[in-house]
Amino acid sequence: MDLYQTLGVSRDADAAAIKRAYRKLAKTNHPDLNPGNKAAEERFKTISSAYELLSDPAKRARYDAGEIDDQGEERRPQQSYSSHAEGPAGSRYRSSDGPDFSDIFADYFRTGGEAGGADPFGRRAQRNPRGQDRSYSLDVDFLDSIIGATRKLTLPDGKTIEVKIPAGINEGQVLRLKGQGGPPGREGAPAGDALIEVHIRPHPLYRRDGDNIALDLPVTLSEAVLGAKISVPTPHGTVAMTIPGGSDTGTKLRLRGRGVPAHAGKPAGDAYVTVKVVLNPADVELAKFLRDREPDGFDPRTKLQEHV
Amino acid sequence: MTREDLLSALPGLQAERLDLWVARAWVRPDEGTSFAEIDVARVRLLVSLQDELEIETESVPVVLSLLDQLYEARRQLRLVRRAIDEATTADLRAAIAHEMQRLANERERG
Numbered sequence: 001m002d003l004y005q006t007l008g009v010s011r012d013a014d015a016a017a018i019k020r021a022y023r024k025l026a027k028t029n030h031p032d033l034n035p036g037n038k039a040a041e042e043r044f045k046t047i048s049s050a051y052e053l054l055s056d057p058a059k060r061a062r063y064d065a066g067e068i069d070d071q072g073e074e075r076r077p078q079q080s081y082s083s084h085a086e087g088p089a090g091s092r093y094r095s096s097d098g099p100d101f102s103d104i105f106a107d108y109f110r111t112g113g114e115a116g117g118a119d120p121f122g123r124r125a126q127r128n129p130r131g132q133d134r135s136y137s138l139d140v141d142f143l144d145s146i147i148g149a150t151r152k153l154t155l156p157d158g159k160t161i162e163v164k165i166p167a168g169i170n171e172g173q174v175l176r177l178k179g180q181g182g183p184p185g186r187e188g189a190p191a192g193d194a195l196i197e198v199h200i201r202p203h204p205l206y207r208r209d210g211d212n213i214a215l216d217l218p219v220t221l222s223e224a225v226l227g228a229k230i231s232v233p234t235p236h237g238t239v240a241m242t243i244p245g246g247s248d249t250g251t252k253l254r255l256r257g258r259g260v261p262a263h264a265g266k267p268a269g270d271a272y273v274t275v276k277v278v279l280n281p282a283d284v285e286l287a288k289f290l291r292d293r294e295p296d297g298f299d300p301r302t303k304l305q306e307h308v
Numbered sequence: 309m310t311r312e313d314l315l316s317a318l319p320g321l322q323a324e325r326l327d328l329w330v331a332r333a334w335v336r337p338d339e340g341t342s343f344a345e346i347d348v349a350r351v352r353l354l355v356s357l358q359d360e361l362e363i364e365t366e367s368v369p370v371v372l373s374l375l376d377q378l379y380e381a382r383r384q385l386r387l388v389r390r391a392i393d394e395a396t397t398a399d400l401r402a403a404i405a406h407e408m409q410r411l412a413n414e415r416e417r418g
Contacts, residue, residue: 002319011322064320065355081353084346085379086386092336092346093376101384 003050003063003070011064015055022051109186131192132182138163138196142203145169146213146235146260153196163196168211168260168269171200205233211260211269217253218278219243221286234258234271243275251275309343314351321355329354334372 004011007021025047027033034040053059053072062068069075084090138153148167154160161180169175174197181192200208207214217232227245231238232255239255247253252274259269280286315323329335335350337343343351357363363371392401 002316004319011320061320064318065352066318066320078352079345079349081346081349082379084349085375086382087346089344089346090379090383092344093350094380101381 001046001070003054006046006050006070007054015057018051018054022047022055026051130190131184133192133195134181135195135197137199139199139201140165140169141201142206142208143235145198145200146206146208148261148263155194161194165198166263168263168266169198169200171198171208173198206235208260209272211266213259213269213271215271215273216276217243217273218276219247221277221279224248224275224277232271232273236261241273247275249275249277309348311337311341311343314343314348317348318351318355320359321351326351332369334368 004013007018007025009017009021013021026044029040029044029047031037031041031044049072050070053063053068053070059068059072063070063072066078067075085093134155136153136155138151140149140151144151144165146167148169149165151163151165152160153163161177163175163177165175174195177194177196179191180194184191205215213235215233217230219228219230222228223230223243224247225245227247228243230241230243232241234255236258239258241253241255243253252272255271255273257268258271262268309317311323311326315321315326326335329351330337330340334354335343335347337347354368357368357371358365392404396404
């Protein structure tokens with residue numbers, strides 16, 4: 001029987017509350033006030049012994065701690081936490097960031113030995129003898145990122161590995177090289193992987209837009225007005241492109257299939273050429289011609305007026 | 309032991325506190341309800357940490373983490389001890405003991 005329930009008080013009731021509860025119950029169940037009532041007499045006994053125990057702070061503390069029972073009798077002493085924690089059950093409360101002694105004994109286990117097991121101290125090694133993955137970073141030229149390339153990467157330990165850069169790789173993309181990472185935790189287990197984060201160096205001409213390439217094409221005024229056939233550089237070599245007459249700064253022309261080549265099931269991207277008219281500052285003849293010319297009434301700023 | 313058994317074995321423990329400890333994973337009974345002996349012992353430890361040593365609730369995780377690390381270290385050391393017992397002869401153990409003493413003295417002298 002729970003002594004707190006007997007007195008009808010909560011477990012954290014203070015001494016005064018326990019006393020009040022006892023007095024109230026004692027009054028209603030007192031044998032002298034209930035002559036011949038056996039049940040009341042029993043209740044009175046129970047209430048009294050509960051109060052006797054709970055009103056004594058030392059006994060109450062021992063009762064709370066489960067050291068004595070509701071009769072005040074000693075209970076079987078409990079084993080300390082440490083006796084459990086140091087046994088096999090203790091691993092239930094293994095701390096995830098706890099001590100890792102694998103470094104101290106690492107050389108004992110590296111050779112494999114007869115048991116051939118993983119380092120028993122290594123928290124990870126036991127479950128996963130595979131070597132650790134190692135991360136590296138590799139800067140790649142823009143053109144290599146478009147058409148693909150093979151590059152050598154020298155690791156901090158002096159080892160050189162070949163990295164195959166697939167066509168159309170994106171900035172920040174990570175290449176996983178199987179088995180090029182850390183050595184395995186146990187002989188016969190696989191090595192870790194090398195994870196190579198690719199960074200693309202910007203190009204002075206080209207910009208990347210998904211699988212498309214964009215570039216600005218400077219043209220003279222007469223090429224823009226009259227049209228022309230112009231050699232345009234692309235990542236795949238120079239292409240002869242026809243600029244139609246009447247092209248302007250900002251006119252966008254497309255070179256189909258001249259962007260990122262087809263890869264991973266995706267069709268080849270295109271190259272977008274943006275025309276940029278560049279005046280020859282030394283062209284005095286043009287200035288002279290324009291000065292003598294009748295105004296034609298064309299106003300390129302009508303749109304601006306609408307928004308004023 | 310069920311939650312109810314545990315509460316009646318520890319009359320000083322309010323159910324809300326026990327539930328909070330389980331919710332915070334300070335105590336990790338199986339399926340959240342079945343308390344093994346070590347869980348019960350840990351609950352007693354928590355009661356005495358908080359009620360007797362008056363450790364603030366915010367500080368309990370730090371104390372538990374350090375304790376768990378300490379016991380992990382002690383379990384590891386017992387493992388070393390067992391391995392030495394099983395892999396060596398009495399002669400060799402005496403040599404190890406001697407060497408440990410020598411190293412300890414050396415360290416004390418600085």
